[in-house]
Amino acid sequence: xxxxxxxxxxxxxxxxxxxxxxxxxxxxxxxxxxxxxxxxxxxxxxxxxxxxxxxxxxxxxxxxxxxxxxxxxxxxxxxxxxxxxxxxxxxxxxxxxxxxxxxxxxxxxxxxxxxxxxxxxxxxxxxxxxxxxxxxxxxxxxxxxxxxxxxxxxxxxxxxxxxxxxxxxxxxxxxxxxxxxxxxxxxxxxxxxxxxxxxxxxxxxxxxxxxxxxxxxxxxxxxxxxxxxxxxxxxxxxxxxxxxxxxxxxxxxxxxxxxxxxxxxxxxxxxxxxxxxxxxxxxxxxxxxxxxxxxxxxxxxxxxxxxxxxxxxxxxxxxxxxxxxxxxxxxxxxxxxxxxxxxxxxxxxxxxxxxxxxxxxxxxxxxxxxxxxxxxxxxxxxxxxxxxxxxxxxxxxxxxxxxxxxxxxxxxxxxxx
Numbered sequence: 001x002x003x004x005x006x007x008x009x010x011x012x013x014x015x016x017x018x019x020x021x022x023x024x025x026x027x028x029x030x031x032x033x034x035x036x037x038x039x040x041x042x043x044x045x046x047x048x049x050x051x052x053x054x055x056x057x058x059x060x061x062x063x064x065x066x067x068x069x070x071x072x073x074x075x076x077x078x079x080x081x082x083x084x085x086x087x088x089x090x091x092x093x094x095x096x097x098x099x100x101x102x103x104x105x106x107x108x109x110x111x112x113x114x115x116x117x118x119x120x121x122x123x124x125x126x127x128x129x130x131x132x133x134x135x136x137x138x139x140x141x142x143x144x145x146x147x148x149x150x151x152x153x154x155x156x157x158x159x160x161x162x163x164x165x166x167x168x169x170x171x172x173x174x175x176x177x178x179x180x181x182x183x184x185x186x187x188x189x190x191x192x193x194x195x196x197x198x199x200x201x202x203x204x205x206x207x208x209x210x211x212x213x214x215x216x217x218x219x220x221x222x223x224x225x226x227x228x229x230x231x232x233x234x235x236x237x238x239x240x241x242x243x244x245x246x247x248x249x250x251x252x253x254x255x256x257x258x259x260x261x262x263x264x265x266x267x268x269x270x271x272x273x274x275x276x277x278x279x280x281x282x283x284x285x286x287x288x289x290x291x292x293x294x295x296x297x298x299x300x301x302x303x304x305x306x307x308x309x310x311x312x313x314x315x316x317x318x319x320x321x322x323x324x325x326x327x328x329x330x331x332x333x334x335x336x337x338x339x340x341x342x343x344x345x346x347x348x349x350x351x352x353x354x355x356x357x358x359x360x361x362x363x364x365x366x367x368x369x370x371x372x373x374x375x376x377x378x379x380x381x382x383x384x385x386x387x388x389x390x391x392x393x394x395x396x397x398x399x400x401x402x403x404x405x406x407x408x409x410x411x412x413x414x415x416x417x
Contacts, residue, residue, distance in 0.1 A: 051256060071126060072126065079118060119137050151167065151247050186199055228265055238265055309325065310368070312367045360387065
């Protein structure tokens with residue numbers, strides 16, 4: 001059913017976005033009076049418009065109280081993602097001695113719009129002085145003659161900086177054959193800041209006998225590989241946690257179809273082993289001597305820098321910093337190359353370091369976190385402890401106040417059992 005919008009000059013319905021302020025009215029005597037004309041009807045053949053399809057029909061009614069439509073024109077634009085995409089400008093095709101002019105115009109979508117919600121902005125303009133006489137804004141939806149009907153990754157868990165994973169996608173083209181076709185994939189992650197990194201970029205190959213970059217009419221099945229990496233094109237930093245794998249069908253630089261699936265990102269670096277080097281098994285003295293520990297790290301991806309280990313003694317609601325520091329796997333502190341690495345540290349159980357609560361005799365947990373330069377936790381390992389009372393015989397290692405503690409990302413907290 002066609003959409004009908006009846007408005008008073010300069011007004012729009014509550015569910016449309018507020019239009020920008022109209023240009024000021026000139027004091028020239030030959031300027032068309034703004035209160036003598038109005039856009040009284042805007043009707044689209046459909047509010048769902050298909051990119052690359054034949055034009056839609058836009059029917060507009062303009063009324064005037066001066067008995068003339070001379071020097072008036074209609075201007076149409078698509079508003080999408082805070083951008084204005086000009087569509088057309090036409091002169092009002094009615095002459096003098098008329099109070100109402102109703103006419104139909106073909107609306108072809110601009111080439112740089114994308115799939116999704118948008119708005120059609122129709123403006124009545126005084127051509128002589130380029131002043132705004134009226135405006136109507138209508139909600140529309142942009143779709144395509146091409147659709148990604150299915151997207152299936154071989155795994156929904158992807159390692160940041162690690163190996164790629166496969167995917168299969170099905171594309172439906174209800175139009176004629178399309179050339180210049182490609183697929184562009186993205187890993188998208190919301191959080192403290194939006195991260196969007198390229199995951200795949202290939203010319204479309206629909207199968208044996210089909211030319212590269214050609215999307216034939218009908219159904220096309222494709223397969224490929226995607227990966228998560230902070231070194232690829234895009235912005236933001238991908239971190240362990242939930243994310244989206246988005247696949248776009250691009251034809252001659254314009255997005256024609258899009259589909260996404262939920263995935264989980266994991267770090268390529270992890271703490272795979274944690275042991276105490278003590279003859280007293282898991283027993284540690286509160287305020288006593290430090291105890292050596294060894295953490296085994298593994299990196300299945302590219303070399304990483306700015307990494308550190310942060311140890312914490314956790315006991316009920318009490319959690320106290322227990323030692324740590326930058327990695328020493330290479331001659332450059334903080335670097336974790338591909339492969340395995342062992343880190344030797346010192347554990348101390350004390351209520352005098354950064355944290356909260358008081359440690360007492362009883363069961364506890366020693367927790368080690370692998371953190372990056374921004375304080376984001378990449379991996380965690382835990383082992384049980386038995387705390388006993390003991391005198392302080394040496395100063396505790398590591399920082400002694402919150403100000404000296406290793407940085408942590410906003411909102412990150414020490415884990416509690």
